[in-house]
Amino acid sequence: MPQAGRARPGSHGPEAVADRVTWVGALDPDLRTFDIILKTANGTTYNSYAVRGSEGVAIIDTVKQEFTVDFLAKVEAVAGYDEITTLVLNHLEPDHTGAVPEFLRRAPHVEICVSPRGLQVLKALLKDRFDDYKVTVVRTGDTVSLGDRTLRFLTTPYVHWPDTQCTYLEEQNLLFTCDLLGCHYCDGRLFNDKVGDFRFSFDYYFDHIMRPFKRYVGEALDLIEPLNIDMIAPGHGPVLRAHPRDYITQYRRLITKRLASETGDLKTLLIFYVSAYGATAQMAEAITEGAAESDDVRVSLFDIQGGDVTPFIDLIEEADGLVLGTPTINGDAVRVIWDMLSSLVDIETKGKLGAAFGSYGWTGEAVNMVEGRMQGLKMRVPEKGLRIKMHPTTDELEECRDFGRRLAAHLAGRPMEREIDMSALLGG
Amino acid sequence: MATAKLTFADVALTVNVPSGTRIIEISEKIGSGITYGCREGECGTCITRIVEGMENLSQPSALEERVLKDNMAGHDDRLACQCQVLGGTVKVRPG
Ligand SMILES: Cc1cc2nc3c(=O)[nH]c(=O)nc-3n(C[C@H](O)[C@H](O)[C@H](O)COP(=O)(O)O)c2cc1C
Ligand code: FES
Numbered sequence: 001m002p003q004a005g006r007a008r009p010g011s012h013g014p015e016a017v018a019d020r021v022t023w024v025g026a027l028d029p030d031l032r033t034f035d036i037i038l039k040t041a042n043g044t045t046y047n048s049y050a051v052r053g054s055e056g057v058a059i060i061d062t063v064k065q066e067f068t069v070d071f072l073a074k075v076e077a078v079a080g081y082d083e084i085t086t087l088v089l090n091h092l093e094p095d096h097t098g099a100v101p102e103f104l105r106r107a108p109h110v111e112i113c114v115s116p117r118g119l120q121v122l123k124a125l126l127k128d129r130f131d132d133y134k135v136t137v138v139r140t141g142d143t144v145s146l147g148d149r150t151l152r153f154l155t156t157p158y159v160h161w162p163d164t165q166c167t168y169l170e171e172q173n174l175l176f177t178c179d180l181l182g183c184h185y186c187d188g189r190l191f192n193d194k195v196g197d198f199r200f201s202f203d204y205y206f207d208h209i210m211r212p213f214k215r216y217v218g219e220a221l222d223l224i225e226p227l228n229i230d231m232i233a234p235g236h237g238p239v240l241r242a243h244p245r246d247y248i249t250q251y252r253r254l255i256t257k258r259l260a261s262e263t264g265d266l267k268t269l270l271i272f273y274v275s276a277y278g279a280t281a282q283m284a285e286a287i288t289e290g291a292a293e294s295d296d297v298r299v300s301l302f303d304i305q306g307g308d309v310t311p312f313i314d315l316i317e318e319a320d321g322l323v324l325g326t327p328t329i330n331g332d333a334v335r336v337i338w339d340m341l342s343s344l345v346d347i348e349t350k351g352k353l354g355a356a357f358g359s360y361g362w363t364g365e366a367v368n369m370v371e372g373r374m375q376g377l378k379m380r381v382p383e384k385g386l387r388i389k390m391h392p393t394t395d396e397l398e399e400c401r402d403f404g405r406r407l408a409a410h411l412a413g414r415p416m417e418r419e420i421d422m423s424a425l426l427g428g
Numbered sequence: 429m430a431t432a433k434l435t436f437a438d439v440a441l442t443v444n445v446p447s448g449t450r451i452i453e454i455s456e457k458i459g460s461g462i463t464y465g466c467r468e469g470e471c472g473t474c475i476t477r478i479v480e481g482m483e484n485l486s487q488p489s490a491l492e493e494r495v496l497k498d499n500m501a502g503h504d505d506r507l508a509c510q511c512q513v514l515g516g517t518v519k520v521r522p523g
């Protein structure tokens with residue numbers, strides 16, 4: 001069992017973060033990997049807070065399961081279980097809800113406040129015991145009173161799970177955001193003005209957790225920005241009490257499209273290809289020519305053979321359409337194409353136009369495989385992928401140009417309307 | 429056999445389908461941007477905007493009603509894995 005953590009500067013007990021608001025979370029300085037995908041050189045914290053009002057105490061989020069004992073000791077130091085009236089769960093990922101079952105065994109009378117989507121996850125967490133507890137679904141604008149303190153909820157789905165919400169302590173302009181505006185950085189001094197420079201960690205966290213959900217982050221910021229905010233208390237990392245709005249501004253900056261200011265109303269189409277003998281390359285060039293005939297589409301062509309795909313992810317994130325060309329090699333698309341496709345998990349691909357093409361020798365599986373993956377990434381793939389056996393003929397190059405023209409038309413919002421019978425789809 | 433016209437606005441494709449066809453049966457095959465999770469009317473991933481022809485769709489089950497409500501869906505939204513096209517013309521786009 002991990003202990004409360006190796007020594008770190010600052011207190012390890014409960015710590016006041018504002019008048020009648022106490023941090024009762026846990027430090028986890030030894031953690032090196034989080035959620036499989038993040039490196040956490042500084043470890044992390046699981047922040048939980050107790051808010052005391054004249055008629056009750058609320059606990060906002062809990063901690064990861066192995067820190068349950070540590071957490072309950074802190075809770076008990078600031079409130080008796082009979083005083084605790086409310087448990088707010090802003091997000092039900094296990095690192096914030098690991099201590100919930102044990103906490104509820106000790107305080108079975110509390111009202112649990114979750115977002116509508118949180119309800120489903122809470123049922124999965126509590127299993128048979130769900131019906132033993134009082135659960136309230138809260139939405140934007142709903143409040144819970146602790147007497148002279150009021151908690152107001154903001155439903156902010158998909159930052160980064162469907163269940164996420166924020167909780168605003170009205171009288172003190174204090175916003176509890178759970179994963180939003182958080183980061184993995186462990187320092188017992190707790191406050192952003194006391195710990196070291198953790199901006200790298202703040203941005204890194206955004207890149208890997210929030211970036212695929214930029215649209216939803218924007219909607220959450222729309223709800224948050226009008227509030228008076230004196231302090232942001234996230235679920236991981238430092239409590240943001242000095243210049244809290246700077247962190248909101250940084251999120252705004254990180255979700256703002258950069259290319260859009262240059263391209264205006266132009267739609268962007270990126271074409272990437274790999275080619276062993278030049279056949280797929282010829283197709284790529286012809287497709288590019290065809291698409292480039294459209295005045296309202298900006299097309300770019302890249303040969304990524306042996307290349308590193310990372311630099312292209314930013315480009316793809318802002319592009320409206322992505323076309324991938326690959327020959328079929330040993331019954332598969334080539335590795336760099338898969339690398340690119342698997343890197344797209346970090347960005348939002350939903351609704352982008354996707355298309356695939358490639359030359360093949362006898363079976364030609366690659367194009368279908370790429371299309372399948374694009375659909376898995378929630379892209380729309382309106383044109384059936386274009387496959388050409390060996391090198392294209394003059395006529396086939398014209399087909400490629402036409403393919404490019406049709407893709408451009410889809411992007412420009414004036415595709416040729418088509419009508420087919422269902423039978424045409426069967427067996428395809 | 430009664431037929432219906434089902435149009436996917438995002439890919440500009442109309443498919444002539446037999447009455448009783450679920451949207452999911454077609455959208456998956458043609459590359460529309462409608463996406464799926466559970467495929468059983470539970471997760472709400474497949475919420476789809478009905479642009480035209482709501483009256484030509486089967487009535488939502490109690491489960492679908494609940495999932496739409498839980499996901500704060502609008503009046504024009506349905507679950508593509510659940511609703512059947514009964515006839516006439518229906519036009520949809522990803523939600
Ligand atoms: C970063 C992250 C993203 C996730 N995304 C999804 C998702 O898109 N769909 C889903 O059903 N569950 C998602 N989950 C939930 C996990 O599948 C769930 O927590 C699961 O129980 C983890 O299994 P494990 O303990 O084997 O890792 C996600 C979890 C994390 C940590
Ligand atoms: S796919 Fe889950 S509700 Fe339709």
